Amino acid sequence: MSEVSPVVHEPWPSFERQKMAVSFGMWVFIASEVLFFSGLLLAYTIYRHLDAEAFKIASRETEVFYGGTNTAILLTSSLTMAMAVHASDHGFRRMTIRCLAATVAFGLAFLVMKGFEYHSDLDKGLWPGPGFPLHPATTQLFWAFYWIATGVHAVHLSVGIGIVSTIAVRLKRGTLLVKASTFEGAALYWHLVDTIWIILLPMIYLVGRA
């Protein structure tokens, strides 16, 4: 197979340097994302500490079926993403495209499941406000956290789906080369989204369900 030399963008003196920089930059960005979610997790931790019983009552209404299935989906998508990076490192263009496509498919499946879950939650009236079905009132704090945390996560996941599908399409069209610096950066972002979910999983679904 022909060896195409990778594209080096301005202002990089070499491809190796550029590739290192893309990963480095993504790690720095990941640091900012960690701080972003930390504020929310801190709020959750404090409120849970102040009223652990209410959090248990509230968490019992979450549906482990959706939580568990979505976790399996997302973990698998991280696997396919990692495979995509490996494939790109070895120059296997078609394999890379397939793995990226699989990642996107799993991501979309997650969002679909999430949609069903949200529907079910709303049917049970679990949107904080007057008429909230649970008592005491502090259970609404848990559910506020649920909607905000899963919503923000879903936004991040959608951005990830957008990025991965874009690079998959560009790879297919040939506007992106298989040995580009982009894949590792995109994979780091995808794994971040996955890791955030892993942290949210016990906080949402496993309170009092030991």
Place this chain on the structure above:
Amino acid sequence: MSDAALVYVRHQDKEQNYLQAGHTLGSWLTSTDHKRIGILYALAITFFFFIGGIAVGLVRIELMSPNGDFLTDDAYNRLFTLHGIVMVWFFLVPSIPATLGNFLLPMMIGAKDVAFPKINLLSWYIFIVGACFAVVSIVAGGVDTGWTFYTPFSTMFSNGDVIAAAAGVFIVGFSSIATGVNFITTVHMLRAPGMTWFRLPLFVWAIYATSVVMVLATPVLAMSLLLIIAERWLGMPIFNPANGGDPILFQHLFWFYSHPAVYIMVLPAMGVVSEIFACFARRRVFGYAMMVYAMMSIAVIGFFVWGHHMFVSGQSQYANFVFSFLSFIVAVPSAIKVFNWTATLFRGQITFEAPMLYALGFLGLFTIGGLTGLFLASVPIDVHVTDTYFVVAHFHYIMVGGSVSAFFAGLHFWWPKITGRLYSEAWARFAAIVMFLGFNTTFMPQFIMGYAGMPRRYHVYPPEFQIWHVMSSVGALVLFVAYTLPLIYLTWSLFYGKKAGDNPWAATGLEWQTASPPPKHNFAELPHVKAPPYRYHPDRQAPEAEDRKPETQQGAM
């Protein structure tokens, strides 16, 4: 070694300078050239500086009399909020990093551009989108929560456009984060051969420290604002005590960002004045290594002092004790820097061009502002003067007396490099002096009023404070003149100013070793660095008056 002869690596290339490479509006709005992006930012922040200035101009007119005869209560409240939000997020935070930082950082380290030029342009667009939300909020009548957005007033009681304002600030935060990621990666990955960390100019260190703070602190602000928006727009009870929520939690999240934010606003200023003192005293910066450690310590320790904004909030006395202690500690590196800048003048050959006048102004005003910080770090003192004009004076001494002076210093110092023109030195010196006098007239009376018990954010006030308010408003008028003058003479210089040579100040630093204005790719060939910065004089020998020819970092050819 040669006799310290001028060693310029002249880049007399056929390449156009960056201003000539494309004349259409489109070429400016789609350029990924860090120099053009720096100018785009400069235009945006100048616009917002005057918006924020007009807002406070109206406030200061109102405050000349103790009764509310000129503005309604609501109008007044919205104007001071506008002033705070615009000046902090749409002027000060981006000012030095996004304008001077963008323009100079790659050049100072010997690179052709920043690490991610497209993301750099994107960050400007994100800024503009956030700015649009802010403008929408202003046009829709404004917001009255103060720039601090305290709950539950902002979430449940305010009838201003809190969501638009919070959204605008939320969006603009991502511009900060993108810039920070870009700059950090640039400094780590794009230094020219031989440019080791301890050969970096202090301005680069300052931008680097600022970028670290931007990346780590701004996301927490983003989350705080997101939670307010969720509560107000979607009815999510986060800070509502009726649901067990805690309004103080908002304050913790908000100040966890907003204290490091003040270091985002002052660290770049420290970097600018370091460059200027070295050049105009013709001396190496005293204690370079300590200056680096001081800036990094300020960046780190600055994350652990946020509770000093909350001494009377109802948090525990133990928390007050710890935050007070750390706040005294964080003042130490700043003090070191003041000593080192002063020592840089020792046995120099000092000249007093406008950049130097602004830098000296910074030194004095920052010292005063910093010392008053010690007052505020003491819990008992703070209990009386917090939420009074004492605090207002304190932070304006640092943000305006400090950061804005430094911004003007840098603007004048690098103006010839950026535009290729010289400004009128007489007018610039005059403006610098007027600014210094106007500033002190405006803000020194505010310390007195604050001690006397004049609360902040007051539309009407007890009549015994009127004399101080009048003094302060007169000073504000003088400041207005001082800020308008540069707008006029700098713009004039763009068309009629004398053409600047490559290095009118005979400064060291790689940015001065290329043409003014620089070519699109900064350097014809990448420099190779062989020496530390600030080679204004040989190692242990103080400069003589005739020495206007520094040795560059590239050393002898």
Place this chain on the structure above:
Amino acid sequence: MTGAFPATASAYAGEWDRFFFMLTAISGLIVLAIFIVIVGFSIRYRRGSKAKRGMLPGAITNEIELGWTSATAIVFVFLFWWAAVDQLKNVVPPGHALEIHVLAKQWMWKVQQPNGVREIDELHAPVGRPVRLIMTSQDVIHSLFLPALRLKQDVLPGRYTYLWFTADKPGVYHLLCSEFCGTEHSRMTGRLVLMTAADYARWSAAQPGAEDLAADGEKLFRSLGCSGCHAPQSSVHAPDLNNVYGHKVQLSDGRSIVADEAYLRDSILLPQKDVVAGFDPIMPSFRGIVGDGDMVKLIAYLKSLASKRERP
């Protein structure tokens, strides 16, 4: 009053001023010293001046840096220590303070004296004895600022915060809100009226509406059904409320706390929060049933049940 020097209505305010002016003097000296050096160097080492340049001192540079770093750190830590000692001294109010309730709302201050007398935008208090303010807000965060006493404390919704002082100079002083609270924030001002003990006693007895808060609280205790569970002859297993206030309470999660106003308030509004050890969490919440005014009366009644407590 020129407005530069606020009134000083307590010994604490006098001490505060001494500390403040000492800090001002130290800062002034530092600023003066630095300015003299900066101006001095600027003149002496201006370009072309005759002052000697020559060799720069090298070996002592590190020592100079270490020297002024340590000196600065020591001075700053000393200032911290001085301030902290002051802070810690004044944290705990002396016992037997006169307790006055303050309720802040947009945009007025409602004050309730211990004998039930109500005031709006005025706070009457005696000099010469400790006064403790128990404060809460009905809506947003406000802050009670008494410049003559050099004191201020944020007033929060859903919580009690406290401020205590011992004043010594009768007179009328500013009472201001110092946390932005909306449209009329700057109009939410009033008067702190300090009176001699005799004058205060005369004043408070003469006010209309002097109530017996504790007696009113006892009536509420019955009408709201509290005695249904908490009376000794009740069949429901509920904690005995005699001798609760001011005493230690063992909680079901192992902690033990001293019952103060905040604990009593929380037990009525958020009864699941701190459940007494050995009892089930079956007490219903009275949020929405017991307002802030009624709360003051119930707490006064519960305080009266604590042993050996004298009524003012």
